[in-house]
Amino acid sequence: MALGEFDLIAKFFKRPVRRAALGVGDDCALLNVAPGMQLAVSSDMLVEGRHFLSTVAPARLGHKALAVNLSDLAACGARPLAFTLALSLPRADEAFLEGLASGLFALAEEHGIELVGGDTTAGPLNLCITVFGEVPAGQALLRSGARAGDDLWVSHPLGGGIGDARLALEVFRGRLTLDGRDFENVRHAMEQPRPRVALGQALRGLAHSAIDVSDGLLGDLGHVLRGSQLGARVDADALPRSAVLAAQPRALQLECGLAGGDDYELLFSAPPARREAVRAAAHAAGVGVARIGELQAEPGLRLVDGYGVPLQAEFASFDHFRSA
Amino acid sequence: MALGEFDLIAKFFKRPVRRAALGVGDDCALLNVAPGMQLAVSSDMLVEGRHFLSTVAPARLGHKALAVNLSDLAACGARPLAFTLALSLPRADEAFLEGLASGLFALAEEHGIELVGGDTTAGPLNLCITVFGEVPAGQALLRSGARAGDDLWVSHPLGGGIGDARLALEVFRGRLTLDGRDFENVRHAMEQPRPRVALGQALRGLAHSAIDVSDGLLGDLGHVLRGSQLGARVDADALPRSAVLAAQPRALQLECGLAGGDDYELLFSAPPARREAVRAAAHAAGVGVARIGELQAEPGLRLVDGYGVPLQAEFASFDHFRSA
Numbered sequence: 001m002a003l004g005e006f007d008l009i010a011k012f013f014k015r016p017v018r019r020a021a022l023g024v025g026d027d028c029a030l031l032n033v034a035p036g037m038q039l040a041v042s043s044d045m046l047v048e049g050r051h052f053l054s055t056v057a058p059a060r061l062g063h064k065a066l067a068v069n070l071s072d073l074a075a076c077g078a079r080p081l082a083f084t085l086a087l088s089l090p091r092a093d094e095a096f097l098e099g100l101a102s103g104l105f106a107l108a109e110e111h112g113i114e115l116v117g118g119d120t121t122a123g124p125l126n127l128c129i130t131v132f133g134e135v136p137a138g139q140a141l142l143r144s145g146a147r148a149g150d151d152l153w154v155s156h157p158l159g160g161g162i163g164d165a166r167l168a169l170e171v172f173r174g175r176l177t178l179d180g181r182d183f184e185n186v187r188h189a190m191e192q193p194r195p196r197v198a199l200g201q202a203l204r205g206l207a208h209s210a211i212d213v214s215d216g217l218l219g220d221l222g223h224v225l226r227g228s229q230l231g232a233r234v235d236a237d238a239l240p241r242s243a244v245l246a247a248q249p250r251a252l253q254l255e256c257g258l259a260g261g262d263d264y265e266l267l268f269s270a271p272p273a274r275r276e277a278v279r280a281a282a283h284a285a286g287v288g289v290a291r292i293g294e295l296q297a298e299p300g301l302r303l304v305d306g307y308g309v310p311l312q313a314e315f316a317s318f319d320h321f322r323s324a
Numbered sequence: 325m326a327l328g329e330f331d332l333i334a335k336f337f338k339r340p341v342r343r344a345a346l347g348v349g350d351d352c353a354l355l356n357v358a359p360g361m362q363l364a365v366s367s368d369m370l371v372e373g374r375h376f377l378s379t380v381a382p383a384r385l386g387h388k389a390l391a392v393n394l395s396d397l398a399a400c401g402a403r404p405l406a407f408t409l410a411l412s413l414p415r416a417d418e419a420f421l422e423g424l425a426s427g428l429f430a431l432a433e434e435h436g437i438e439l440v441g442g443d444t445t446a447g448p449l450n451l452c453i454t455v456f457g458e459v460p461a462g463q464a465l466l467r468s469g470a471r472a473g474d475d476l477w478v479s480h481p482l483g484g485g486i487g488d489a490r491l492a493l494e495v496f497r498g499r500l501t502l503d504g505r506d507f508e509n510v511r512h513a514m515e516q517p518r519p520r521v522a523l524g525q526a527l528r529g530l531a532h533s534a535i536d537v538s539d540g541l542l543g544d545l546g547h548v549l550r551g552s553q554l555g556a557r558v559d560a561d562a563l564p565r566s567a568v569l570a571a572q573p574r575a576l577q578l579e580c581g582l583a584g585g586d587d588y589e590l591l592f593s594a595p596p597a598r599r600e601a602v603r604a605a606a607h608a609a610g611v612g613v614a615r616i617g618e619l620q621a622e623p624g625l626r627l628v629d630g631y632g633v634p635l636q637a638e639f640a641s642f643d644h645f646r647s648a
Contacts, residue, residue, distance in 0.1 A: 026467050026551075027399035027536060028364040028457070033357040040352040041440065043454055045410035047447030075351035086369035086452045116365065119452075123371030128410045128443075128452035130367055133352070143350050211351060227350075 011097075029116035031082060037134040042072035048125040052191075053172060058099025059106075060191040061127070066107045067193045068214065069131040071264040074200030075212040077141040078133030082116045083108070088123035111197060139204050141268070143227035146209035150269035152232060152293040153207075153278060154217065154240065155196050157189075158286065161240035162217065163253065164189035166260025176252075182244045189242075193264035199289075202281035203268060210268035216261040218301065224267070225301065234258075234293040237306030254311075258303075269295050335421075353440035355406060361458040366396035372449040376515075377496060382423025383430075384515040385451070390431045391517045392538065393455040395588040398524030399536040401465040402457030406440045407432070412447035435521060463528050465592070467551035470533035472621040474593035476556060477531075477602060478541065478564065479520050480612045481513075485564035486541065487577065488513035490584025500576075506568045513566075517588035523613075526605035527592055534592035540585040542625065548591070549625065558582075558617040561630030578635075582627075593619050 033039050046065050048054055056064075066083065073080050085104070089096075108114065113131075156162055168186040171178055178186065196212070203210060209228060211220050218234070225232055239257040246253065270278050275291070282289040296302075303311045357363050370389050372378055380388075390407065397404050409428070413420075432438065437455075480486055492514040494500055495507055502510065520536075527534060533552060535544050542558070549556055563581040570577065594602050599615070606613040620626075627635045 027396040027534075028366040028402060028464070030400075030459070030464055031363040031365060032461070033363055035359045039355040039357055039363060039456075041355060041408060041454075041456070042352040043408040043410045043442055043452070045412055045443045045445055045447075045450070045452060047412050047445055047450075050445060050447055072351040076354075078352060084365060084367040084454060086367045088369055088371050088450060118367050119369045121369055121371055121374060123369075123374055123450065124448040126369070126371075126412060126447065126450050126452075128367070128369060128450075130365075130408060130454040132363075132365070135354070137356070140352070140354055 029082070029084065031116065031132060033134060036137055038137045038140065040073055040076045040078035040133040040135050040140060041130065042069055043128065043130040044069050044072070045126060045128045056191060058096045059103030062100040062103030063107050063192055065127045065129050066104050067195045068264060069129045070107070070111060070195035070197055071193070071212040071214065073131055073133040074195050074197045075141065075210045075266060076133070076135060077139065077200045077204040077210065078135040079201055080111045080113045080131060080133045080197060082114050083129055083131045085115055085118040086128040087118065087120045088126040089120065090122070090125060135204070141200065141203060141207055141210035143209055143211050143224045146224055146228035146230055146269040146295050147271070148230055148295055148297040149271070150208050150295040151272050151275065151291050152221075152234065152267070152269055152295060153289050153291055154213065154267050155199055155265040155282065156240040156288045156290060157194070158288050160189070160242040160288075161245060161257070162213065162263045162265055163239070163245050163256030163260045164242050165193070165262035166256040167245055167248065169262070170256075178244065185242070186244055190262060193262070195264055196266045196285070196287060198285035199266055199282060199287050202285055203266070203270070206274055206277055206281060207268040207270045210266055213263040213265045213267050214261060216259040217263070217267060218258050219261070220267055221301065224269070225299070228295070231296045231299045231301065232293055233296060233302045233304060235304055235306060236311055238290060238292040240288060240290040353406070353408065355440065355456060357458060360461055362461045362464065364397055364400045364402035364457040364459050364464060365454065366393055367452065367454040368393050368396070369450060369452040380515060382420045383427030386424040386427030387431050387516055389451045389453050390428050391519045392588060393453045394431070394435060394519035394521055395517070395536040395538065397455055397457040398519050398521045399465065399534045399590060400457070400459060401463065401524045401528040401534065402459040403525055404435045404437045404455060404457045404521060406438050407453055407455045409439055409442040410452040411442065411444045412450040413444065414446070414449060459528070465524065465527060465531055465534035467533055467535050467548045470548055470552035470554055470593040470619050471595070472554055472619055473595070474532050474619040475596050475599065475615050476545075476558065476591070476593055476617040476619060477613050477615055478537065478591050479523055479589040479606065480564040480614060481518070482610065482612050484513070484566040484612075485569060485581065486537065486587045486589050487563070487569050487580030487584045488566050489517070489586035490580040491569055491572065493586070494580075502568065509566070510568055514586060517586070519588055520590045520609070520611060522609035523590055523606060523611050526609055527590070527594070527602075530598055530601055530605060531592040531594045534590055537587040537589045537591050538585060540583040541587070541591060542582050543585070544591055545625065548593070549623070552619070555620045555623045555625065556617055557620060557626045557628060559628055559630060560635055562614060562616040564612060564614040
């Protein structure tokens with residue numbers, strides 16, 4: 001895209017510089033980091049056909065590309081500052097770029113952050129976003145901070161649950177059908193995830209560990225367990241579920257909720273003595289939180305139902321599913 | 325690449341954390357930025373077939389992917405700190421990844437920087453690197469800082485010149501042939517560019533503006549002229565040229581040197597009173613510098629030969645070439 005590359009950047013992606021010392025248009029962007037703060041950085045790449053369907057509306061793609069990155073900042077308890085966008089496009093499609101930019105900047109505005117640099121090139125459709133946030137030194141929420149005895153919590157939309165994104169994907173795959181309005185609801189969960197940025201910051205000093213659920217709850221919990229050298233008990237029946245998911249067969253509910261992925265909710269641990277503080281933080285952030293288990297000293301993951309009865313067969317199948 | 329994604333990261337890309345507060349393996353990396361310093365950030369995406377040929381050795385690709393990003397830091401006068409890598413791969417090819425990592429980390433070691441985070445996914449081959457550097461607040465070299473009367477300089481390898489990368493590309497394209505050793509020399513320039521990191525830092529407080537030559541000298545100079553609202557005279561015969569390029573027809577020499585791109589040399593401006601200081605900085609950094617023209621108040625670009633005779637026809641053809 002030698003032809004017009006700079007025009008495209010200027011037309012769709014150049015905005016006035018606010019927080020950054022220097023924004024789009026030089027060799028580098030320059031960011032100021034306040035004394036006593038650490039810079040939190042995360043990079044995610046989205047590839048057509050793998051992370052989004054070719055049928056997705058460009059504005060929703062723009063939203064999601066930034067949302068999944070903001071979700072990483074949320075999981076560290078960082079306050080978002082800025083982002084860069086590198087974009088590979090088969091051709092300079094103005095309608096696509098306009099839509100992409102509108103979704104991207106709407107979410108950026110919501111979080112008060114700005115695009116400070118990037119790159120555009122010709123090639124298969126691929127978006128790579130790097131986000132920058134700040135967190136008081138030593139206060140970031142890590143995967144390695146969980147302690148035995150911690151409650152295990154997962155956030156969810158008020159009145160909703162986790163697993164809807166996966167349910168929508170199964171509809172796209174033709175495995176099941178949903179009524180129009182139900183489909184729109186779960187499709188919204190898949191295409192328009194809400195990064196839990198306010199909750200992440202509110203959990204600083206409260207949660208011992210946090211991760212965002214992107215690859216599936218059990219898989220992401222596995223990272224926390226390895227990072228913290230602990231085990232866990234998870235109560236499958238305590239998983240928050242939307243009305244749409246709760247109307248599905250139980251096996252599908254568990255598959256979507258435990259192994260679905262693309263939820264971008266926060267999975268975190270906190271001491272039982274702080275339950276009210278956790279609920280207050282979630283309330284202030286406008287999201288729900290569900291207590292779904294406990295961190296334990298004994299290694300391994302124990303999946304149980306609401307009566308405490310082990311669900312080993314289901315767990316084995318999710319584990320296989322996750323790495324298939 | 326759900327299968328083995330985490331294993332691949334651990335196997336090829338996880339190294340001990342040194343400078344960063346937290347490296348690969350959590351939701352975010354955490355970086356410390358010293359008081360009084362600004363963070364310089366740049367992102368570049370490399371796509372197979374556009375930025376590198378499918379025949380490139382993986383180690384050379386790893387080198388180049390990081391080098392082009394470090395070159396942006398160099399052009400700002402920043403000291404490199406760390407980088408993230410997002411990688412899309414058609415399949416988990418261990419030999420490819422091992423080679424890629426070896427080239428990447430060899431250059432990273434040379435500059436004392438570390439990989440602090442990233443992402444791997446399945447998809448068409450695509451590398452997106454974001455680099456982080458630090459520069460004393462207010463001292464970054466910008467495209468907008470040039471002043472009328474400044475000398476225009478370009479760096480080059482000692483004993484070499486600019487334009488070799490383009491000459492190599494023309495060989496790959498079958499437009500010309502070179503003897504084996506000559507081809508190896510220019511191919512090396514194309515595949516193994518040396519980012520001018522030491523020179524960039526040495527030019528702080530000395531140069532008024534800087535940019536790295538990635539899209540072709542005249543095209544990149546255009547960014548400086550627009551950023552600084554100036555014009556320039558460029559002496560085409562003053563361009564530094566390698567012996568291999570100097571043996572080519574003059575028209576090809578000028579095309580490669582003025583419009584070639586992929587040089588990753590620094591194009592910078594400095595006051596005539598600082599010529600000796602510029603030469604001393606280049607000497608200390610182990611690179612050559614050539615004075616190739618002058619920044620002027622009158623807008624526009626005036627390309628002349630060694631006798632000061634205008635080369636308008638050639639310039640027009642490069643301009644067309646650049647945007648074609």
